[in-house]
Amino acid sequence: MTDFKIVVCMKVVPKPEEIRVDPETRRLERSQVRSEFNPPDMNALEMALRLKDLYNARVIILSMGPAFFEPYLRIGLAMGADEAFLLSDRRFAGADTLATTYTLAKGIEKLGHPDLIICGEESSDGATGQVPPGLAEWLGIPQITLVTDIEMDLEQRVVRGRREVRGGHEMLEVPTPAVISVKTASNEPRFMDYEIKDKAFKQTKIGVWSCEDIEADEGYIGVPGSPTIVTGFEQATIRERKREFLPGARDEVVRRLLESIQDYL
Amino acid sequence: MVASLYGVEDEQKAIWVFLEQMEGEVERVSLEILSKGRQLADEAGWSLVGLLLGHQVSDQAERMVAYGADEVWLAVHPLLEYFTVDAYAHVVEQAMLKGRPSVFLCGATPNGRDLAGRLAVRLRTGLNADCTDLRLNPENGMLTSEVTGFGGGVLALLESPHHRPQMSTVRPGVFPMGEEDPNREGHVHEMEFELAEGMIHTKLIQRVVGEGVDLTQTPVLVCGGRGIEGKFDMLQEFAHLMNGEVGATRPPVDEGHIERERQVGQTGVVCRPKVAFACGISGAFHFVVGIQDADIVVAINSDPNAPIFEYTDFCIVDDALQFVPALIEAIQMDRATAND
Numbered sequence: 001m002t003d004f005k006i007v008v009c010m011k012v013v014p015k016p017e018e019i020r021v022d023p024e025t026r027r028l029e030r031s032q033v034r035s036e037f038n039p040p041d042m043n044a045l046e047m048a049l050r051l052k053d054l055y056n057a058r059v060i061i062l063s064m065g066p067a068f069f070e071p072y073l074r075i076g077l078a079m080g081a082d083e084a085f086l087l088s089d090r091r092f093a094g095a096d097t098l099a100t101t102y103t104l105a106k107g108i109e110k111l112g113h114p115d116l117i118i119c120g121e122e123s124s125d126g127a128t129g130q131v132p133p134g135l136a137e138w139l140g141i142p143q144i145t146l147v148t149d150i151e152m153d154l155e156q157r158v159v160r161g162r163r164e165v166r167g168g169h170e171m172l173e174v175p176t177p178a179v180i181s182v183k184t185a186s187n188e189p190r191f192m193d194y195e196i197k198d199k200a201f202k203q204t205k206i207g208v209w210s211c212e213d214i215e216a217d218e219g220y221i222g223v224p225g226s227p228t229i230v231t232g233f234e235q236a237t238i239r240e241r242k243r244e245f246l247p248g249a250r251d252e253v254v255r256r257l258l259e260s261i262q263d264y265l
Numbered sequence: 266m267v268a269s270l271y272g273v274e275d276e277q278k279a280i281w282v283f284l285e286q287m288e289g290e291v292e293r294v295s296l297e298i299l300s301k302g303r304q305l306a307d308e309a310g311w312s313l314v315g316l317l318l319g320h321q322v323s324d325q326a327e328r329m330v331a332y333g334a335d336e337v338w339l340a341v342h343p344l345l346e347y348f349t350v351d352a353y354a355h356v357v358e359q360a361m362l363k364g365r366p367s368v369f370l371c372g373a374t375p376n377g378r379d380l381a382g383r384l385a386v387r388l389r390t391g392l393n394a395d396c397t398d399l400r401l402n403p404e405n406g407m408l409t410s411e412v413t414g415f416g417g418g419v420l421a422l423l424e425s426p427h428h429r430p431q432m433s434t435v436r437p438g439v440f441p442m443g444e445e446d447p448n449r450e451g452h453v454h455e456m457e458f459e460l461a462e463g464m465i466h467t468k469l470i471q472r473v474v475g476e477g478v479d480l481t482q483t484p485v486l487v488c489g490g491r492g493i494e495g496k497f498d499m500l501q502e503f504a505h506l507m508n509g510e511v512g513a514t515r516p517p518v519d520e521g522h523i524e525r526e527r528q529v530g531q532t533g534v535v536c537r538p539k540v541a542f543a544c545g546i547s548g549a550f551h552f553v554v555g556i557q558d559a560d561i562v563v564a565i566n567s568d569p570n571a572p573i574f575e576y577t578d579f580c581i582v583d584d585a586l587q588f589v590p591a592l593i594e595a596i597q598m599d600r601a602t603a604n605d
Contacts (some may be wrong), residue, residue, distance in 0.1 A: 096391060097382075097385065097391075097392055097394075098267065098385065098386060098389065098390070098391065098392070099267075101386060102386075128392075128394030128395060128412075129378050129382075129394060129395070130378065130381070130382040130385070130392055130394050131382075132382070133350065133378070133379050133380075133381075133382025133383045133386075134382045134383070134385065134386045134392075136383065137354075137382070137383040137386035137387055138386055142350075142351065142466045142467055143350060143379065143383075144467075145375065145378070145379055146375050160470065163375070164375065164525070165375050165376070165474065166287075166374065166375070166474075166477050166526065167474045167475050167477020167478070167526065168472070168473045168474035168475050168477065169472075169473055169474075170469060170470075170471065170472040170473070170474075171469075171470040171471040171472075172467055172468065172469060172470065173467070173468040173470055174466055174467050174468070175466055184532065185515075185518075185519045219266050219267055220267050224266045224267065225266075225267050226391070227267070227269065227389075227390055227391030227425045227427065227428035228391035228392070228393065228423050228424070228425050229423070229424055229425070229426065230421050230422065230423055231409065231422045231423065231424050232421070232422040233419055233420065233421050233422075234419070234420040234421075234422075235419060235420070236413060236419060236420050236554065239557055241562060241575075241576055241577050241578045242577075242578040242579070243574060243575070243577060243578070243580060244578065244579055244580060245569075245574075245580045245581075245582065246579055246580065246581055250583060250587070250588060250591055251591065251595075253581055253583065253588070254588070254591050254592050254595045255595070257563065257579060257581065257592070258592075258595060258596070258599075260579050261540050261561060261563065261579070264539050264540050264560050264561045265484070265485070265507075265539060265540060
């Protein structure tokens with residue numbers, strides 16, 4: 001194994017289609033909701049595993065959340081990651097982007113000096129896309145976001161990424177270590193490898209780290225470390241539509257439709 | 266508790282808007298935010314300041330006054346010609362520490378998000394990303410940002426009461442753009458700042474940017490989903506006849522039938538056309554939010570129970586692969602007759 005080390009930040013999220021707002025309490029109803037790996041993070045893991053295939057890199061999964069994340073992290077191990085760590089501490093809860101990126105950065109520092117930190121483009125629950133640049137800022141290293149493909153130059157210690165921008169793309173190069181965010185759906189995540197699945201689920205130990213383990217400042221984590229407060233939730237309302245079914249044979253419907261929309265064009 | 270680099274006590278009652286430019290042209294989303302910023306500033310009696318970084322962009326600074334800015338802070342440097350997050354974050358940070366605005370807004374574009382994400386950490390403040398609405402309380406100067414989460418089904422209201430600036434990135438297309446008024450008066454302030462090559466670690470090797478489509482501005486949007494089986498040529502022909510653009514749900518984009526910049530919905534573009542057509546689309550909520558601001562929605566789906574019909578004005582139960590060609594033919598016939 002080379003000394004090329006990659007940390008992949010992964011999150012477990014509630015399935016978005018199952019979330020509701022309680023109209024009385026205005027709180028999110030999460031109790032009945034099933035969870036999954038944040039889909040964009042699967043693309044991040046796949047990108048890391050491809051680099052492992054190419055360069056024999058060591059791939060470490062890092063996540064922050066409650067203990068029930070553990071079995072999900074094992075899915076990542078069964079896909080081919082070498083190690084997994086979970087930052088889990090009641091005091092981490094209630095973190096906004098600032099506190100989350102701080103906590104993850106402290107976890108990454110504890111992991112030693114990775115060459116790359118790869119994240120998904122955004123999370124499907126918060127969808128802010130602000131973790132990768134925030135993480136890069138805390139770590140004081142460069143970033144390339146929204147990347148569909150990367151190539152490494154291990155000699156020169158640089159990474160080149162193809163970044164999606166409006167109407168096209170750009171090719172950027174930054175020195176490593178660097179933070180990369182992967183454009184959603186830019187690769188096809190692999191299935192679990194059944195030869196290592198047993199080991200991943202039964203033997204591999206997942207490191208669980210508290211605030212003290214990563215030497216985090218309590219004022220920077222969880223609620224005290226979060227400038228942002230949520231003052232309310234609302235169920236998104238969609239404007240009422242006419243819902244008028246146009247009757248008749250196809251030709252008649254075409255006629256009716258063209259007449260109906262004429263006034264709006 | 267974590268404290269921001271400057272606080273509520275020493276803030277300036279001002280809304281700052283980052284004016285993103287590409288090749289010397291200010292992006293539309295920045296003008297949309299200027300327009301919203303003007304309204305909020307007027308309600309609160311605050312000033313509206315635009316922040317423009319670039320190389321040859323001085324002419325744009327004057328234009329931003331016409332679009333509503335009371336003041337434009339202009340940073341000119343060859344190293345600012347193209348966006349790199351290193352250079353831009355460095356200069357914007359210096360501007361913020363001098364100007365100490367209460368509110369800082371920028372577009373939720375790839376570059377805007379990169380910049381805001383780093384700046385918020387550097388300034389130790391909160392960041393509300395991809396906002397769909399903004400309110401400013403004239404009494405206490407509190408900015409409330411509305412964001413959508415969980416696939417668009419839930420709205421959350423966010424505030425950052427004790428940290429400055431109050432930062433939000435704004436989703437393109439949610440605010441209408443204001444009118445340019447050449448008689449408006451304002452002041453362009455050329456900034457002094459530090460920037461050197463050694464501060465920039467990002468190397469731009471190549472840039473391939475075509476025309477790019479802007480679905481947020483099209484009057485007619487023709488969207489296709491799984492049900493059109495990749496036949497986007499047919500939708501293109503129809504859209505062309507209607508003077509519109511083609512959009513898509515996520516599956517055809519993932520399958521490579523159409524470019525990602527044409528993806529409509531929560532993770533794509535939110536459009537406000539006069540008429541939106543949904544062809545062969547079942548109607549998942551995260552798609553529907555992308556056309557909720559259309560004046561009229563037409564849906565064509567062979568399944569009468571498809572959820573899309575809940576969000577539709579004119580519902581057509583038919584196979585889109587059969588119906589759309591019939592529609593194209595009828596329009597062509599009408600036009601041929603009109604021309605005779």
